[in-house]
Amino acid sequence: MGFAKFLAKRCLQGILVIWGVVTVVFFLRFLTPGDPTSALVPPDAGQEVRDRLRENLGLDEPLYVQYYDYLTDLAVGDFGQSMAINREVSSLILARLPATIELAVASTIVAIVIAIPLGVISARRRHEPVDYGATLFSLFGISTPNFWLGVMLIIFVAVHVDFLPTTGRQMALSTAAAALVTEGSVSELGRWAAQLVLPAITLGTYFTALITRLTRSGMLEEINKAYVKACRAKGLPETLTLYKHVLRNTLIPIITVLGLQLGTLIGGAVITESIFAWPGLGRFLITSINNRDWTSIQGTIIVIGAGFVVINIAVDALYAYLDPRVVAD
Amino acid sequence: MSRDDVDRRTFLQYGGAAAATAASVGLAGCGDSGNGNGNGNGDGETDTPTPSGAEAELREYDGELPEDPTREQVLQHANGVSNELAPWVFLHQQYSIYGVNNDLEWTARADEDINVKEISTQRDEITITQGQLAPTLDPVGDNSTSTYNVIDQGYEPFLYRDRDGRPIALIVTDWERTSEQEVRLTIRDDVTFHNGDGMTAEDVAYSINRANNPDVSDVASTIGDINEASEVDGDVVLDLNSLEPAIFRNLTAFGRVVEKSWVNDNDGEIADVMNGTGPYELDEYVDDTRVAYTQFDDYWGETPDPQSVTFTAIPENGPRVDALIAGDTDLIVNVRPNDIPDVQEAEGVRYEDTPSTRLIFLVMNDAFEPFDSQEFRQAMNFAVDVESIINNILNEFGDQTSQPTLPGHNGHNPDVDPYPHDPARAEALVEESGHAGAELELHVPRGRYLRDVDIAEACASQIDELENVSCEVNRREFANLVSELVAEQSESPAFFLIGWGNPTLDANYAMGPWFTEGAFQHFNNQELADLLEQANNIPSGSE
Numbered sequence: 001m002g003f004a005k006f007l008a009k010r011c012l013q014g015i016l017v018i019w020g021v022v023t024v025v026f027f028l029r030f031l032t033p034g035d036p037t038s039a040l041v042p043p044d045a046g047q048e049v050r051d052r053l054r055e056n057l058g059l060d061e062p063l064y065v066q067y068y069d070y071l072t073d074l075a076v077g078d079f080g081q082s083m084a085i086n087r088e089v090s091s092l093i094l095a096r097l098p099a100t101i102e103l104a105v106a107s108t109i110v111a112i113v114i115a116i117p118l119g120v121i122s123a124r125r126r127h128e129p130v131d132y133g134a135t136l137f138s139l140f141g142i143s144t145p146n147f148w149l150g151v152m153l154i155i156f157v158a159v160h161v162d163f164l165p166t167t168g169r170q171m172a173l174s175t176a177a178a179a180l181v182t183e184g185s186v187s188e189l190g191r192w193a194a195q196l197v198l199p200a201i202t203l204g205t206y207f208t209a210l211i212t213r214l215t216r217s218g219m220l221e222e223i224n225k226a227y228v229k230a231c232r233a234k235g236l237p238e239t240l241t242l243y244k245h246v247l248r249n250t251l252i253p254i255i256t257v258l259g260l261q262l263g264t265l266i267g268g269a270v271i272t273e274s275i276f277a278w279p280g281l282g283r284f285l286i287t288s289i290n291n292r293d294w295t296s297i298q299g300t301i302i303v304i305g306a307g308f309v310v311i312n313i314a315v316d317a318l319y320a321y322l323d324p325r326v327v328a329d
Numbered sequence: 330m331s332r333d334d335v336d337r338r339t340f341l342q343y344g345g346a347a348a349a350t351a352a353s354v355g356l357a358g359c360g361d362s363g364n365g366n367g368n369g370n371g372d373g374e375t376d377t378p379t380p381s382g383a384e385a386e387l388r389e390y391d392g393e394l395p396e397d398p399t400r401e402q403v404l405q406h407a408n409g410v411s412n413e414l415a416p417w418v419f420l421h422q423q424y425s426i427y428g429v430n431n432d433l434e435w436t437a438r439a440d441e442d443i444n445v446k447e448i449s450t451q452r453d454e455i456t457i458t459q460g461q462l463a464p465t466l467d468p469v470g471d472n473s474t475s476t477y478n479v480i481d482q483g484y485e486p487f488l489y490r491d492r493d494g495r496p497i498a499l500i501v502t503d504w505e506r507t508s509e510q511e512v513r514l515t516i517r518d519d520v521t522f523h524n525g526d527g528m529t530a531e532d533v534a535y536s537i538n539r540a541n542n543p544d545v546s547d548v549a550s551t552i553g554d555i556n557e558a559s560e561v562d563g564d565v566v567l568d569l570n571s572l573e574p575a576i577f578r579n580l581t582a583f584g585r586v587v588e589k590s591w592v593n594d595n596d597g598e599i600a601d602v603m604n605g606t607g608p609y610e611l612d613e614y615v616d617d618t619r620v621a622y623t624q625f626d627d628y629w630g631e632t633p634d635p636q637s638v639t640f641t642a643i644p645e646n647g648p649r650v651d652a653l654i655a656g657d658t659d660l661i662v663n664v665r666p667n668d669i670p671d672v673q674e675a676e677g678v679r680y681e682d683t684p685s686t687r688l689i690f691l692v693m694n695d696a697f698e699p700f701d702s703q704e705f706r707q708a709m710n711f712a713v714d715v716e717s718i719i720n721n722i723l724n725e726f727g728d729q730t731s732q733p734t735l736p737g738h739n740g741h742n743p744d745v746d747p748y749p750h751d752p753a754r755a756e757a758l759v760e761e762s763g764h765a766g767a768e769l770e771l772h773v774p775r776g777r778y779l780r781d782v783d784i785a786e787a788c789a790s791q792i793d794e795l796e797n798v799s800c801e802v803n804r805r806e807f808a809n810l811v812s813e814l815v816a817e818q819s820e821s822p823a824f825f826l827i828g829w830g831n832p833t834l835d836a837n838y839a840m841g842p843w844f845t846e847g848a849f850q851h852f853n854n855q856e857l858a859d860l861l862e863q864a865n866n867i868p869s870g871s872e
Contacts, residue, residue, distance in 0.1 A: 085470055085600065086465065086470060086545075086599075086600055087465070087600055092616070095615075095617070096616075150648075151647050151648065158651065158657075159651050159655045162656075166651050166652040167643050167648050167651075167652055167657070168618070168619075168641055168643065168652075168657075169618060170619070274644050274645050275645050275648050277641070277642060277643040277648065279615075279616070279617035279618045283617070283644070284617070287461075289808075290807070291808065292808045292812070
């Protein structure tokens with residue numbers, strides 16, 4: 001089976017999964033008690049106001065008609081109107097997507113930059129102080145809850161040292177990039193990066209700890225394999241052996257974890273987004289749940305689910321590239 | 330006839346925010362924490378009280394309604410009667426606590442409004458941070474205090490209110506009731522919209538009609554029983570469907586002035602753009618992130634101090650205080666009492682507190698036993714030790730209450746004292762009610778009001794300490810609890826904690842929704858309903 005065929009198969013599976021998510025999310029609404037219109041009209045509204053609204057929302061149609069309408073609308077990117085405010089759900093989600101992606105990517109970068117070298121060094125200097133230090137750091141990272149770490153970082157770094165902004169996303173990457181292109185101003189880019197540092201560290205710490213441990217154990221497993229001995233026998237420098245050959249094979253399981261984590265970060269950064277007033281999808285989902293804003297809840301879950309699927313396909317493709325045996329399953 | 334007030338969506342705003350948002354206003358008043366009257370046999374022995382040792386004596390209100398009473402006297406009497414009937418357990422008036430940078434001179438308002446016009450400062454730019462921003466800029470799109478604070482720098486209500494809640498001139502300079510069901514508003518002739526157009530009476534009439542249109546407005550039922558607003562000889566005339574005594578107070582709280590032609594041209598964009606008459610014009614609106622304003626040069630009134638103002642939102646309490654201390658923002662809302670020391674110790678910032686217009690109480694739904702018994706309801710009032718809750722849980726940021734209407738609000742009865750803590754009398758009354766052995770479940774919304782769950786836990790454990798009643802707490806999501814309580818009374822929980830803000834500072838808003846027919850009704854008593862009906866048929870002058 002060639003690479004293209006493999007990818008096509010994966011994409012098809014992905015589409016099926018997204019359809020499944022859409023279906024579950026659509027019918028979930030009918031399993032929850034209460035009339036969805038009750039959130040939209042004043043409690044003292046008369047029956048005729050409710051009926052007109054039900055009609056406007058298409059809620060008076062049979063279920064299969066509603067489901068068909070929902071699918072056909074989704075196909076053209078129409079998630080419907082928010083039930084809490086008079087806006088398109090698609091525009092609400094689009095407005096929040098960049099913030100979420102920025103934060104997820106930034107915290108993943110934090111993790112990769114710190115964790116992989118640390119894991120390699122740990123494995124190479126096994127049972128030396130460096131290794132113990134890394135282990136201690138991992139233990140701390142895995143066991144520290146985000147709500148505590150985030151608040152501590154704000155108090156010490158932002159308030160006491162006054163080094164970085166406390167909270168909030170005051171600038172989008174697009175704005176900073178535009179300033180760079182049109183005015184050649186680097187300072188805007190610096191401001192954009194500064195606001196990201198603390199939330200990215202908060203969100204990335206657990207993840208960094210996890211990858212450090214994974215890298216270390218993966219390296220230790222690989223290091224005793226025959227091909228490493230062969231490299232060394234050939235007289236390859238140790239660094240080259242480790243970073244080029246051993247690490248490449250170690251990376252395969254790490255990429256899987258990275259992909260899954262990235263997916264989680266897109267929808268699961270609720271706590272960090274709340275602490276840092278970061279206007280992303282996680283916070284939006286919680287707000288929508290609190291408002292019983294069904295259309296927004298559905299739209300957000302579908303986008304998060306689709307994000308997961310896309311990332312998974314990307315991981316699979318990368319996998320196939322790193323390990324050709326995968327394609328030939 | 331009682332109008333039913335609050336739009337349910339008002340209630341559904343951001344359950345995660347600590348403070349409630351039902352649009353709210355009120356007046357600073359100090360609830361008297363005097364000890365109640367008629368202390369049966371409260372010898373303070375709470376360890377092993379014996380029902381036989383106390384008188385099972387019902388508390389009574391002995392006020393008389395005078396001949397040909399004023400509306401205020403009727404409402405005061407209704408408050409006295411409601412203390413005796415004890416439809417709910419009166420707890421406390423909630424406080425609003427703000428953190429403020431010392432570069433700003435500003436005094437907090439009981440109605441929780443933040444008007445940049447009222448801030449004196451040498452600074453050109455200031456930042457104000459709430460728990461949430463405005464989900465829409467449409468002035469009738471979301472009826473909540475936090476949204477009004479954001480949009481009211483650019484949009485203006487028809488009338489405004491002084492700090493005691495009385496209507497004062499704003500866009501409307503003169504207001505009078507010309508007949509039983511008609512009022513006439515005289516408007517300013519020197520007002521300019523941000524787009525440069527002059528404001529007309531037609532715009533004002535249109536704005537009132539738009540606020541009263543349930544298809545687009547969140548305050549359609551709240552603004553009043555209005556048939557239609559129309560322009561007549563340069564004035565605005567409101568044709569009412571009933572007497573609507575609180576119409577002028579309503580016009581201070583609901584609806585904002587918009588330009589008719591602009592709304593028609595920008596239909597569908599109203600949520601994201603702004604064209605008002607206020608002292609600031611919109612500079613930038615980033616959903617969920619910030620709303621930035623700069624001064625409007627052609628404002629009809631006095632130019633405010635700051636050249637520009639930005640509103641931001643930080644949902645978490647701790648980080649919001651940190652942002653103030655770090656100097657990233659200049660004014661924050663909802664500082665928790667336990668964060669006050671941090672604010673006090675920090676350089677260059679202070680805290681401001683004021684009693685709000687919000688009353689926190691336990692509703693006893695009389696559709697269910699044992700709450701259909703007056704003895705039992707009074708017993709619950711004697712059982713709960715409100716003073717200890719205020720001192721120990723709220724760090725004294727709260728005032729004990731005795732009635733639905735808060736001190737200083739129109740119709741508050743100053744002669745009614747709160748219930749004293751008297752467990753022995755409570756037990757005797759429970760015995761008297763025939764409901765000894767009752768098992769109660771107190772529902773409480775989680776994270777909606779200041780220390781809500783802790784307050785409910787304290788109430789429940791005090792009730793549970795009675796020999797003949799047991800009580801436990803059920804923590805609920807706010808949105809779910811609200812959807813149950815606005816349904817049929819028989820589907821609502823029997824016993825729950827809730828907060829009620831009063832944007833009109835009028836007793837009818839405090840009692841009408843809960844005691845007369847409508848979505849919020851949880852208590853049925855003819856005498857009380859008749860009193861509220863009577864009050865609604867007496868005009869209230871220009872207040």
